[in-house]
Amino acid sequence: MYQVTLDPLTEEQIAAIPVEALRPLAELLTLLEIAPWSGQPYNSANPKANMLTHAFGERGLATYVVLDDQHEVYLIRVEWP
Template structure:
C-alpha cells in the first residue's frame, strides 16, 4: 500500500518543532519509509499485533508512534520521542 505520511496530530507537530537538528534527517527518512511501507513498524500493543497503531524507531534514539489509516491511504503520526 502506498500512502502519505503528511498527517500529524497536534502533539506530534509540537514534538517535531522541538526536535534537535540531528533528528530531522532521520525523521524525514522515516516519513519516506512510511509512504512506501507503512506496516513496517512494530505493534504498539504487542497483545494486539494486528492493530493499526504501530511504532517505528528512527535515527539513533527516536521512536515514532503512528496509526495506519488503510482506507484513506494515510498514516497519522501521533507522537514522537527523542530522549
C-alpha cells in the first residue's frame, strides 16, 4: 500500500475545486494507495517514467509522481477546468 502525499500547492488547488469534484477525487486518492501505476504517462515519449496523470470525475485530472522505494505517491497537481 502506498501513502498519498499532497504538495502544498495541490492542497490549495483541492480547496478551490467544486464540491461535486470532491467525491471522485477521494475515490482516486484511494485507488492511488493500492494501484499507483494505473494512470497514464505524463510524457508519452517516456512511458516508463514515474510521473503519471489520472482522470477523475467528469473533468478532473491529477498529476503525480510514484516513488516506489518509499511506497509513496506525491500528488503535484489537481485540475478541474
